[in-house]
Amino acid sequence: MARKTVQPEDGVLVVQNLTKRYNSLLVLDNISLAITEGKTTVIIGPSGCGKTVFMKHLIALERPSEGSVYFKGQQIDDLDERRLAPIRTKYGFCFQMGALFDSLTVYENVTFPVRQHYKITDYKTLDELVKQKLALVGMDGFQNYHPASLSGGQKKRVALARAIALNPEIILYDEPTTGLDPITSDIINELILKLQKELAVTSIVVTHDMRSAYKVGDRIIMLHKGRVIADGDADYIRNHPNDIVQQFIHGRVGEAELAALRLGGTRFETQFTPEDFE
Ligand SMILES: Nc1ncnc2c1ncn2[C@@H]1O[C@H](COP(=O)(O)OP(=O)(O)O)[C@@H](O)[C@H]1O
Numbered sequence: 520m521a522r523k524t525v526q527p528e529d530g531v532l533v534v535q536n537l538t539k540r541y542n543s544l545l546v547l548d549n550i551s552l553a554i555t556e557g558k559t560t561v562i563i564g565p566s567g568c569g570k571t572v573f574m575k576h577l578i579a580l581e582r583p584s585e586g587s588v589y590f591k592g593q594q595i596d597d598l599d600e601r602r603l604a605p606i607r608t609k610y611g612f613c614f615q616m617g618a619l620f621d622s623l624t625v626y627e628n629v630t631f632p633v634r635q636h637y638k639i640t641d642y643k644t645l646d647e648l649v650k651q652k653l654a655l656v657g658m659d660g661f662q663n664y665h666p667a668s669l670s671g672g673q674k675k676r677v678a679l680a681r682a683i684a685l686n687p688e689i690i691l692y693d694e695p696t697t698g699l700d701p702i703t704s705d706i707i708n709e710l711i712l713k714l715q716k717e718l719a720v721t722s723i724v725v726t727h728d729m730r731s732a733y734k735v736g737d738r739i740i741m742l743h744k745g746r747v748i749a750d751g752d753a754d755y756i757r758n759h760p761n762d763i764v765q766q767f768i769h770g771r772v773g774e775a776e777l778a779a780l781r782l783g784g785t786r787f788e789t790q791f792t793p794e795d796f797e
């Protein structure tokens with residue numbers, strides 16, 4: 520058995536020797552790390568490198584091929600859905616694909632997780648809760664709007680309000696600024712910082728937006744070929760000696776990819792998708 524490099528109680532979230540395969544595709548390769556409570560940890564890396572898959576393991580939406588995941592010392596990767604339900608109420612998540620429900624109003628979107636987990640009897644308190652959460656993200660007053668009438672940035676803010684509806688201890692953000700212009704992105708970054716300060720949550724942010732990573736991250740972890748290749752604060756990452764890290768943070772194409780481009784038609788080692796260039 521592999522040597523255990525971290526212990527379950529080393530952080531609020533701990534992954535121990537986490538490996539994930541989809542058939543023959545190795546996505547995560549023996550990752551061990553502990554996430555510190557109350558801090559913002561950013562996961563970076565090129566598209567397709569396994570950031571979303573990694574994040575999903577933190578909330579047991581994906582199960583490891585090998586290894587384990589702990590929330591506050593409790594192993595969660597082997598729990599069934601019924602046992603996971605109360606644990607998931609401690610998480611808020613803003614996922615790339617977890618957009619707002621278009622047929623629901625802003626109010627209904629924000630109350631959705633509350634209704635999912637609790638039987639509502641006190642509508643006045645619910646109204647107050649929605650008002651308070653929307654106010655935190657600067658969207659109070661939009662309760663009766665439908666997502667279709669909101670801008671991209673406003674939708675993200677409502678998604679954030681929904682993520683904090685159950686007063687989570689952990690917030691998971693998957694590409695929170697993708698598809699937003701730089702100014703709107705910065706508003707979202709500020710909100711991530713604000714929520715961390717005001718709610719004292721532990722945040723995990725998956726992104727390939729380096730501006731966002733430097734701004735919100737107490738700690739930045741870069742994934743490459745299923746492994747952690749850099750792990751430290753913004754200065755550490757900026758000055759990292761590894762070429763792959765430097766290429767990524769400066770948005771340069773690596774030699775191997777360039778060679779593949781010149782050959783034409785050769786598969787990239789990492790997949791770039793149109794969203795990388797938005
Ligand atoms: N459910 C799945 N079944 C098979 N392959 C998957 C599945 N989910 C993700 N993958 C693959 O795992 C790799 C990492 O995906 P992902 O974590 O989404 O990357 P990203 O870093 O862009 O978030 C990709 O090659 C993707 O195609």
Ligand SMILES: [Mg+2]
Nearest residue numbers: 570571572615
């Ligand atoms: Mg992703």
